[in-house]
Amino acid sequence: MNRALELLAKFQARFGTSAVVYRAPGRVNLIGEHTDYNDGFVLPAAIGLSCWVAIAPRKDRKLVLFSENFAELIEADLDKLPLRGCDRWADYPLGVATTLEQAGNCLRGANLYISGEIPLGAGLSSSAALEVSVGYALLHVAHLAIDRTNLALLCQLSENQFVGARCGIMDQFISCHGRAGHALMVKHELGASEYNERSAECEEAVRRLDGVVPGIRALRDVTLEQLEEHRHRLTDTLYKRCRHVLTENVRVREAVQAFETGEIGKIGKLMADSHSSLQTDYEVSCRELNIMVKISSRQRGVYGARMTGGGFGGCTINLVDAADVMEFQRRGAAEYESETDRQPEIYICAASQSVEAVDLDGGLAAGSKSGRETRGNT
Ligand code: GLA
Numbered sequence: 001m002n003r004a005l006e007l008l009a010k011f012q013a014r015f016g017t018s019a020v021v022y023r024a025p026g027r028v029n030l031i032g033e034h035t036d037y038n039d040g041f042v043l044p045a046a047i048g049l050s051c052w053v054a055i056a057p058r059k060d061r062k063l064v065l066f067s068e069n070f071a072e073l074i075e076a077d078l079d080k081l082p083l084r085g086c087d088r089w090a091d092y093p094l095g096v097a098t099t100l101e102q103a104g105n106c107l108r109g110a111n112l113y114i115s116g117e118i119p120l121g122a123g124l125s126s127s128a129a130l131e132v133s134v135g136y137a138l139l140h141v142a143h144l145a146i147d148r149t150n151l152a153l154l155c156q157l158s159e160n161q162f163v164g165a166r167c168g169i170m171d172q173f174i175s176c177h178g179r180a181g182h183a184l185m186v187k188h189e190l191g192a193s194e195y196n197e198r199s200a201e202c203e204e205a206v207r208r209l210d211g212v213v214p215g216i217r218a219l220r221d222v223t224l225e226q227l228e229e230h231r232h233r234l235t236d237t238l239y240k241r242c243r244h245v246l247t248e249n250v251r252v253r254e255a256v257q258a259f260e261t262g263e264i265g266k267i268g269k270l271m272a273d274s275h276s277s278l279q280t281d282y283e284v285s286c287r288e289l290n291i292m293v294k295i296s297s298r299q300r301g302v303y304g305a306r307m308t309g310g311g312f313g314g315c316t317i318n319l320v321d322a323a324d325v326m327e328f329q330r331r332g333a334a335e336y337e338s339e340t341d342r343q344p345e346i347y348i349c350a351a352s353q354s355v356e357a358v359d360l361d362g363g364l365a366a367g368s369k370s371g372r373e374t375r376g377n378t
Pocket residue numbers: 029032033034035036037125167168169170171309310311
């Protein structure tokens with residue numbers, strides 16, 4: 001059965017009414033890692049795995065949320081929403097509701113049935129997909145205007161302030177703006193565990209370079225020459241963190257050019273350099289990711305391989321010729337298992353569409369056609 005229909009049936013069984021279904025995608029990042037919170041460049045693509053939300057309005061001001069993945073029902077009152085999360089899945093949807101309300105959106109009470117198909121903790125951005133799908137659905141059901149860029153920013157704000165993760169904007173942005181068959185180069189305008197530690201290190205480096213690098217606001221404003229010239233102001237660790245961010249920004253621009261001119265061999269080299277920079281300078285890779293990249297890189301039909309996302313575990317992204325995908329899946333999995341004794345999951349993804357309302361045939365729902373929606377600048 002079509003996924004939207006299945007969700008509607010489950011919603012009906014739980015809440016006894018009909019509903020509208022929305023989905024927001026996860027993402028992979030082709031190149032440009034840990035650059036977004038330094039006002040740098042990234043090159044993500046939305047993927048076909050999504051977070052799905054069925055929603056129907058209620059007469060009162062309650063939000064009733066059921067998560068299929070966690071088999072848990074949560075209730076909240078829109079007039080008494082919490083201001084901080086408490087380390088559970090519901091922080092993501094409740095944080096978005098709180099942040100949307102604080103930004104002046106008067107939401108409606110609603111029942112929501114949430115079902116995520118993006119593996120959790122795989123570095124494929126399941127949290128951003130949850131935030132964006134719920135935020136979009138809540139705005140839609142309340143007949144409020146939806147500006148996709150603003151929605152992405154509010155979802156990021158919620159994750160920074162309500163959940164407490166100092167993530168950049170990449171994941172929410174691509175979930176709101178992804179296009180089927182396209183990667184999106186995103187230039188960051190806003191500054192936004194171990195991830196938080198890396199972001200603090202970058203801020204510290206900017207403080208130390210302030211005064212000697214003219215007009216510095218973020219690492220984006222520093223050139224490699226300036227970094228070398230002022231290296232003595234940084235600790236070795238801070239120097240390495242900066243070197244990753246600066247060289248990665250250069251690689252993203254070169255990758256965009258290479259995609260445009262079809263120099264596919266160059267992309268593989270840039271992805272390999274990105275991976276080793278993340279491994280040695282930024283120190284966010286791990287043994288399993290390194291092994292997977294090594295194995296992938298030697299398979300037939302592979303143009304490039306590297307870790308993708310925040311790191312410390314998660315996924316690698318492998319650009320594979322369509323003709324060699326099945327063989328890649330078979331051999332890659334077997335070789336990885338023999339080296340690590342663990343079975344990898346290999347997902348075959350194509351660049352997909354951003355957040356949308358879904359009808360029973362998989363197209364755009366009538367509700368979304370009448371919605372007041374803008375895409376903003378991408
Ligand atoms: C996580 C964050 C993003 C980005 C990546 C690393 O996915 O949510 O904002 O910083 O890590 O590139």
